[in-house]
Amino acid sequence: MAGAVSVAGQEPNLLMRLMSRPTALAGLVVLVVVTLAALLAPWLSTHAPGQLSIVNRLTPPGSAYLMGTDDLGRDIFSRVLHSGRTSLMVGFLVVGVASVIGIFLGLIAGFFRKADAPVSRLIDAMMAFPDILLAIALVAALGASATNVILALGIVYAPRLARVVRASTLVIRELPYVEAARALGVPTPVILVRHVLRNVTSPLLVQATFIFAQAILAEAGLSFLGVGISPDIPTWGTMISTGRQFMSTAGWMMLFPGLAIVVTVLALQLLGDGLRDLLDPRLAKDI
Amino acid sequence: MTTLPADTILSVRDLRTWFTTKRFTAKAVDGVTFDLKRGETLAVVGESGSGKSVTSLSIMGLVSKPGGIAGGEILFRDRKERVHDLAQLTPKGFRAMRGREIAMIFQEPMTSLNPLYTVGDQIGEMISLHEPVSRQEARKRALEMLKHVEIPDAENRLDDYPHQMSGGMRQRVMIAMALACNPSLLIADEPTTALDVTIQAQILDLLRRLQKQFGMSILFVTHNLGVVAEIAHEVVVMYAGRVVEQAPVNDLFARQKHPYTKGLLACTPHAKRDITEAGVRKALYSITGSVPPITDLPPGCAFAPRCDLAVEACRAVPPALMEAGAGRLSRCLRSNEL
Numbered sequence: 001m002a003g004a005v006s007v008a009g010q011e012p013n014l015l016m017r018l019m020s021r022p023t024a025l026a027g028l029v030v031l032v033v034v035t036l037a038a039l040l041a042p043w044l045s046t047h048a049p050g051q052l053s054i055v056n057r058l059t060p061p062g063s064a065y066l067m068g069t070d071d072l073g074r075d076i077f078s079r080v081l082h083s084g085r086t087s088l089m090v091g092f093l094v095v096g097v098a099s100v101i102g103i104f105l106g107l108i109a110g111f112f113r114k115a116d117a118p119v120s121r122l123i124d125a126m127m128a129f130p131d132i133l134l135a136i137a138l139v140a141a142l143g144a145s146a147t148n149v150i151l152a153l154g155i156v157y158a159p160r161l162a163r164v165v166r167a168s169t170l171v172i173r174e175l176p177y178v179e180a181a182r183a184l185g186v187p188t189p190v191i192l193v194r195h196v197l198r199n200v201t202s203p204l205l206v207q208a209t210f211i212f213a214q215a216i217l218a219e220a221g222l223s224f225l226g227v228g229i230s231p232d233i234p235t236w237g238t239m240i241s242t243g244r245q246f247m248s249t250a251g252w253m254m255l256f257p258g259l260a261i262v263v264t265v266l267a268l269q270l271l272g273d274g275l276r277d278l279l280d281p282r283l284a285k286d287i
Numbered sequence: 288m289t290t291l292p293a294d295t296i297l298s299v300r301d302l303r304t305w306f307t308t309k310r311f312t313a314k315a316v317d318g319v320t321f322d323l324k325r326g327e328t329l330a331v332v333g334e335s336g337s338g339k340s341v342t343s344l345s346i347m348g349l350v351s352k353p354g355g356i357a358g359g360e361i362l363f364r365d366r367k368e369r370v371h372d373l374a375q376l377t378p379k380g381f382r383a384m385r386g387r388e389i390a391m392i393f394q395e396p397m398t399s400l401n402p403l404y405t406v407g408d409q410i411g412e413m414i415s416l417h418e419p420v421s422r423q424e425a426r427k428r429a430l431e432m433l434k435h436v437e438i439p440d441a442e443n444r445l446d447d448y449p450h451q452m453s454g455g456m457r458q459r460v461m462i463a464m465a466l467a468c469n470p471s472l473l474i475a476d477e478p479t480t481a482l483d484v485t486i487q488a489q490i491l492d493l494l495r496r497l498q499k500q501f502g503m504s505i506l507f508v509t510h511n512l513g514v515v516a517e518i519a520h521e522v523v524v525m526y527a528g529r530v531v532e533q534a535p536v537n538d539l540f541a542r543q544k545h546p547y548t549k550g551l552l553a554c555t556p557h558a559k560r561d562i563t564e565a566g567v568r569k570a571l572y573s574i575t576g577s578v579p580p581i582t583d584l585p586p587g588c589a590f591a592p593r594c595d596l597a598v599e600a601c602r603a604v605p606p607a608l609m610e611a612g613a614g615r616l617s618r619c620l621r622s623n624e625l
Contacts, residue, residue, distance in 0.1 A: 113352070175398060176393055176395045176398040176399045177398060177399050177400055177401045177402075179349070179393070180391075180392075180393055180399040180400075180461070180464075181401075182349060182385070183347055183349060183385060183386075183390070183391035183393075184385060184386040184390055184391070184413055184464060184465065185382055185383075185384070185385030185386025185387060185416065185417065186386070186412070186413075186416060187382060187416075190416070194401070194404075194412070195401050198401075198403050199401070199402075199403060
């Protein structure tokens with residue numbers, strides 16, 4: 001009987017449990033495919049993404065060009081694949097930046113009573129700005145570059161993570177095992193990381209998937225508006241932006257990068273929903 | 288620094304822990320004094336709100352705002368025979384003390400362990416926090432501790448998560464964590480309250496055995512007089528933030544020198560005593576009324592409104608803690624008549 005006892009709701013393998021949720025599983029599979037496509041872009045693409053072919057400009061989708069060509073005769077399929085690298089990378093790094101800032105602020109606000117009011121007001125103030133406006137303002141102030149777009153979006157999304165972390169920290173701070181840890185001489189930074197942060201990971205993971213999706217959208221939005229990453233680096237947003245001028249004559253220029261965004265964001269949202277259902281004990285009962 | 292008799296490990300002197308807000312001051316602990324001898328167990332007994340838990344938290348330096356120590360001394364002798372006044376200690380000084388010199392176990396074994404780490408991990412964490420040991424060494428020591436607290440099949444249990452264990456087992460793990468660095472003082476805040484009676488007896492047994500083995504002193508906070516009889520050498524009875532009676536355990540059970548203690552004992556259900564010879568069940572005695580709010584104590588003896596023996600003098604001024612026979616104290620004007 002040693003160690004074989006398992007209590008409901010505590011099965012160790014999250015992936016196995018995800019299998020029981022078809023929509024979440026679909027999200028995960030699509031996400032893996034998109035990520036692989038982006039990673040393997042140099043091998044999968046049929047043309048070099050920057051290769052010009054003026055003769056073949058604005059060719060509709062067909063056997064030679066799977067998704068057609070753009071106004072400079074570049075292969076859309078290859079560019080969508082390569083853009084995926086940038087877009088996913090931006091999304092990933094934005095989640096990273098937002099997590100670092102958000103976790104730090106959230107832990108401070110949730111754990112130390114005196115810091116709560118000032119930090120929470122700061123979070124509220126940041127959330128009062130419309131996301132995209134704040135991002136534009138930050139990019140305008142910092143200068144348009146890939147790094148600055150990532151930083152700006154990271155700052156924009158940090159308050160959401162901070163709120164989630166703060167709320168969970170407020171609860172966990174009062175739990176007996178935190179008091180027990182303190183009574184046994186565990187230093188505060190260790191309590192924060194080992195005992196509080198580790199127990200916040202589930203809601204954090206759920207939020208992170210949503211922020212990933214939003215960051216991809218926001219990056220596309222910024223690029224479309226021309227304040228994002230410079231147009232010579234292909235991203236889904238810049239592709240849609242250039243395609244807009246040819247919307248009536250060559251709709252495929254916008255269609256395929258747009259589809260890529262829709263599919264990726266939808267997959268992330270489905271996965272996020274599934275994770276939330278699995279990781280929230282109040283919702284987990286009806287599985 | 289004030290001196291401490293060589294055989295005394297902890298001496299609380301006139302401790303006052305008050306909670307002060309704009310509207311009132313709650314004197315949760317008001318002038319508590321007691322000594323704990325090396326290798327002995329002192330039980331602090333009282334109802335909810337009597338100040339017994341705040342006393343133990345004060346010793347640990349864990350009283351949170353708006354509470355704080357308003358006066359008094361908490362003298363503690365560490366392993367190196369140095370005497371510290373815990374009432375004056377800085378937060379940094381306390382961190383060095385907790386876990387290493389003084390450890391604490393709590394009432395809720397079900398939630399006192401972090402659900403995300405194995406018990407071996409958590410005991411190991413305690414050891415590596417306070418002593419410079421390798422991971423393997425910490426794990427080996429954790430296993431030893433699990434064996435000390437008599438968890439069967441300890442080798443396999445080391446990698447169990449808390450949810451795989453019962454309440455009694457988890458309390459054993461808590462004890463293992465608390466004793467991992469061999470502290471000289473263990474504070475046990477109602478460690479058996481949440482457990483079944485049979486498990487209670489096992490845990491008390493274990494604590495007694497470990498006390499012999501490790502030689503630590505135990506400050507045992509409880510409201511259960513049955514538990515006190517099992518484990519304590521000396522008993523302190525608290526009421527409304529003050530000590531009302533103190534005596535060696537056998538003397539206390541033989542004869543109570545304060546009407547509150549007498550009442551507490553009469554309240555304990557008793558299988559034989561409560562049934563008359565005719566087989567009729569007698570009503571269980573209860574002390575009338577309830578503990579007065581600590582912000583609104585009567586001018587005289589805090590227990591006077593509920594006491595059958597109270598006279599005019601009791602209601603006038605608060606009685607002092609007086610000698611009431613050899614080695615015992617009582618805060619009652621009429622203790623001689625009891």
